[in-house]
Amino acid sequence: MTNLKPKILVVDDERLNIRLLYEGLRDEYQILASSTGMDALRIANTELPDLILLDIGLDDISGHDVCTQLKSNELTKNIPIIFVTAQDTYEDELKGLELGAIDYFRKPFSIPLVRVRVRNQIELKRKTDMLQYLSSIDGLTGLANRRQFDEHLVNTIRYADRQHRGLCLLMIDIDRFKQYNDLYGHVRGDDALKVVSRVLTKGAGRPMDFVARFGGEEFIILLTDSSPEEGALVAEKIREQVEQLHIPHEGCEFGFLSVSVGVAYTKPDIGEHIDERAFVEHADTCLYFAKESGRNRVICENFELHRPIKK
Numbered sequence: 001m002t003n004l005k006p007k008i009l010v011v012d013d014e015r016l017n018i019r020l021l022y023e024g025l026r027d028e029y030q031i032l033a034s035s036t037g038m039d040a041l042r043i044a045n046t047e048l049p050d051l052i053l054l055d056i057g058l059d060d061i062s063g064h065d066v067c068t069q070l071k072s073n074e075l076t077k078n079i080p081i082i083f084v085t086a087q088d089t090y091e092d093e094l095k096g097l098e099l100g101a102i103d104y105f106r107k108p109f110s111i112p113l114v115r116v117r118v119r120n121q122i123e124l125k126r127k128t129d130m131l132q133y134l135s136s137i138d139g140l141t142g143l144a145n146r147r148q149f150d151e152h153l154v155n156t157i158r159y160a161d162r163q164h165r166g167l168c169l170l171m172i173d174i175d176r177f178k179q180y181n182d183l184y185g186h187v188r189g190d191d192a193l194k195v196v197s198r199v200l201t202k203g204a205g206r207p208m209d210f211v212a213r214f215g216g217e218e219f220i221i222l223l224t225d226s227s228p229e230e231g232a233l234v235a236e237k238i239r240e241q242v243e244q245l246h247i248p249h250e251g252c253e254f255g256f257l258s259v260s261v262g263v264a265y266t267k268p269d270i271g272e273h274i275d276e277r278a279f280v281e282h283a284d285t286c287l288y289f290a291k292e293s294g295r296n297r298v299i300c301e302n303f304e305l306h307r308p309i310k311k
């Protein structure tokens, strides 16, 4: 069974302190423990705890250094840190807070007080996580929204530039969707958007595939570590599956709901950088040609003629 209790990482070189905190918090939280700074960094990266109680005076690297490293890592920078320390000068407290810690406990600590302050921070973290989640998804389809896509694209391009990996971008648009809304109403229109989003999620099912609602009736898929042929294949599968749903659409030349797809591909050589705007524009141009040449079709960039997009 999954342990749904929030996870707290306790970092202290004194076993007794770990034990005290463990006993005081274990009823409400899953407790992970570490006695060194390096081990704490490893656990924080793999377990992504909800809160870290961090001693300053560790044997290998100081708690302040651990905090600095956690705050400079994209993966761990949002994990709240509370310093737990015997050092109690104003300067120590100030330094800890300036490094990004959210609170400061002095040893010897009072367990009831620790419990209350930990509970407050965990509650705050839960609310922050929820807000972050809500601001990154599309409420209608549950897909990632444009904002999350933009962030993901920047990170993925950084990865592709570094590792010289191929990326495919699929821009997908429902055909004659204005007429669909006009004929069947916005509620049915919303249902169609949800159905299409499910086809996309199934069609781009590898762990690294990223599906988002780009806006309105337009969707976007980013395939990482992929070839142009794979991009074309995924696009054609999606087009075909929407067609096979046979959702009636009297306002469309085919009589059923369909999508058009534009596919762009890029792969940076050593020292080259992908221009993210140009990449998206290529996919958009291909989509435009798919619409112009009759809809319900996939148009891929001419891979033979186009060099990958570079800044």
Ligand SMILES: Nc1nc2c(ncn2[C@@H]2O[C@H](COP(=O)(O)OP(=O)(O)OP(=O)(O)O)[C@@H](O)[C@H]2O)c(=O)[nH]1
Pocket (backbone or CB within 6 Å): 140, 173, 174, 175, 176, 177, 178, 179, 181, 185, 186, 187, 188, 189, 190, 193, 215, 216, 217, 291, 295
């Ligand atoms: N039901 C519903 N409709 C939406 C939503 N977002 C955008 N739309 C509609 O999608 C339609 C898009 O229409 P157009 O951009 O003219 O394109 P189209 O009719 O699909 O025509 P082509 O793309 O050329 O095939 C507009 O009528 C928007 O109101 C939504 O969340 N729900």
